[in-house]
Amino acid sequence: MADTxxxxxxxxxxxxxxxxxxxxxxxxREQDGGPGGDLAGLEAGLDALDTRTTxxxxxxxxxxxxxxxxxxxxxxxxxxxxxxxxxxxKPDYQLPGPLMVWDALAEEWYKGTILSIVWQSVSRGAxxxxxxxLAGTPLGLLVARVRPVRAAIGPILSGLQxxxxxxxxxxxxxxxxLTDATIYAVVLLGAVPSIANGLVAGVDRIDPxxxxxxxxxxxxxxxxxxxxxxxAALPGYxxxxxxxxxxxxxxxxxxxxxxxxxxxGVGLGRLLxxxxxxxxxxxxxxxxxxxxxxxxxxELLVFAPLERRVLRxxxxxx
Amino acid sequence: MTATTTTRPAARITHVSKSFGPQQVLDDISxxxxxxxxxxxxxxxxxxxxxxxxxxxxxDTPTSGTVEVPGGRPALMFQEHALFPWLTAGGNIxxxxxxxxxxxxERPAEAERLLELVRLKGAHRKRxxxxxxxxxxxxxxxxxxxxxxxxxxxxxxxxxxxxxxxDVLHEELTRVRAETNxxxxxxxxxxxxxxxxxxxxxxxxxRPGRVAREWQVDIPHPRRIExxxxxxxxxxxxxxxxxxxxxxxxx
Numbered sequence: 214m215a216d217t218x219x220x221x222x223x224x225x226x227x228x229x230x231x232x233x234x235x236x237x238x239x240x241x242r243e244q245d246g247g248p249g250g251d252l253a254g255l256e257a258g259l260d261a262l263d264t265r266t267t268x269x270x271x272x273x274x275x276x277x278x279x280x281x282x283x284x285x286x287x288x289x290x291x292x293x294x295x296x297x298x299x300x301x302x303k304p305d306y307q308l309p310g311p312l313m314v315w316d317a318l319a320e321e322w323y324k325g326t327i328l329s330i331v332w333q334s335v336s337r338g339a340x341x342x343x344x345x346x347l348a349g350t351p352l353g354l355l356v357a358r359v360r361p362v363r364a365a366i367g368p369i370l371s372g373l374q375x376x377x378x379x380x381x382x383x384x385x386x387x388x389x390x391l392t393d394a395t396i397y398a399v400v401l402l403g404a405v406p407s408i409a410n411g412l413v414a415g416v417d418r419i420d421p422x423x424x425x426x427x428x429x430x431x432x433x434x435x436x437x438x439x440x441x442x443x444x445a446a447l448p449g450y451x452x453x454x455x456x457x458x459x460x461x462x463x464x465x466x467x468x469x470x471x472x473x474x475x476x477x478g479v480g481l482g483r484l485l486x487x488x489x490x491x492x493x494x495x496x497x498x499x500x501x502x503x504x505x506x507x508x509x510x511x512e513l514l515v516f517a518p519l520e521r522r523v524l525r526x527x528x529x530x531x
Numbered sequence: 532m533t534a535t536t537t538t539r540p541a542a543r544i545t546h547v548s549k550s551f552g553p554q555q556v557l558d559d560i561s562x563x564x565x566x567x568x569x570x571x572x573x574x575x576x577x578x579x580x581x582x583x584x585x586x587x588x589x590x591d592t593p594t595s596g597t598v599e600v601p602g603g604r605p606a607l608m609f610q611e612h613a614l615f616p617w618l619t620a621g622g623n624i625x626x627x628x629x630x631x632x633x634x635x636x637e638r639p640a641e642a643e644r645l646l647e648l649v650r651l652k653g654a655h656r657k658r659x660x661x662x663x664x665x666x667x668x669x670x671x672x673x674x675x676x677x678x679x680x681x682x683x684x685x686x687x688x689x690x691x692x693x694x695x696x697x698d699v700l701h702e703e704l705t706r707v708r709a710e711t712n713x714x715x716x717x718x719x720x721x722x723x724x725x726x727x728x729x730x731x732x733x734x735x736x737x738r739p740g741r742v743a744r745e746w747q748v749d750i751p752h753p754r755r756i757e758x759x760x761x762x763x764x765x766x767x768x769x770x771x772x773x774x775x776x777x778x779x780x781x782x
Contacts (some may be wrong), residue, residue: 252702263663426613431630444617527616528660
């Protein structure tokens, strides 16, 4: 049944020995002029007809669509707040007006402390997040790709994600005392599971075809992880990172709020606690606003552009 | 001059059987693909065409029998383009070059040459989603060729394309193969496509897949899918294929 043909291969193509790709352009020109007609032109026409042109929305339109609605929302909320304050729904030491909060923040600004307070928290958050990234990524890869590991710690990892990381603060204080280690421990316990889980979700959503294509191309083992697995999982991974940052930031605030000590320096959580101690509601609200602003700022400045870039390159952005 | 004294085959499939659990998918398949030869595997659903291709590609191992690919790991083209959307068209090709071990400095020029080969000059920086279906399959072809394998496996690579584009890509494939002299093992359920492209058509029966019959296609190139010779042989093969399918309705 196996073929035993003796036919010499001259039916088509150059009868040259199998020196693959030895003659690049010569054969082509002859074929174009052949009875097949102008294949190149036909193909160019098909390509032109079928190609989708994607144009980027101009900046003014983008601003109107994306920036205007949240601005309107903020103005509305401030308006409602001011109205509630003007109607004196609550005494002003409980419900200060927007301007009072602004003044409280301005006062901190003139004291020259506010930048160092914000920086204290942001730098801690960033360092904690970076370490969580380094720990969570290999952990996520292990859980995603090694079946026994997944069976063993996959559920624990998902469970940890729903555990509020404030719950770790007392334990961390007992372990590490009132030190930076306590704060970082809480941040890590909050962020690592999110990042790992995000990567697991990203890997699970990879098109199996891409994995097969990678294998066929010879991307196996570490090279497969580097060239196929990680880039393919990137969209899920980035949402994991986003969530990981949110968890880092939240855990950090919880830790700073509870673990207060002169050696720990003053962060935003500490500022909040100071406001509470002095019954200074404008300062408390000001601190909350700052915490919110940092959270939103990092999301808008770091993660949103990153995500948009990745999705646009893959044609997944609407 | 006999077959044994010619150059080594691009692929040698010897008495290969494959079962998934109790179900036998392939039964004693023996097919050789000579160096530079174009062979199509033709069959209805359930003939195990894709399974056989996976065995040759090394993505799976046969239950019994042997698959030899003397020229090293074969390239494989899928029905879907399977291009990596996180890379540009050129990036996909350069990754294949990198994985084959080509030094970084040589890759851009080689990628450009391969893109020109599939007539996509200037598409190097295009994103995958910016390309049409036909263009994607041509980039996929270029990426497969970038592996510089002696054997190219194709798993119904044009099945998802519209008829006009498919027709054009048949011509492209014929031309590209003539230029590179790569051996091709092409799986399809489209009889005319098989006859249009191949030097030899191997018909597989279904459940389990066996080699039912082979045809040598001596119609000279350039061929067109509308040619009378192509049509005549297609009718003959289709009759045989229908006979194979009818057998399954009798139980």
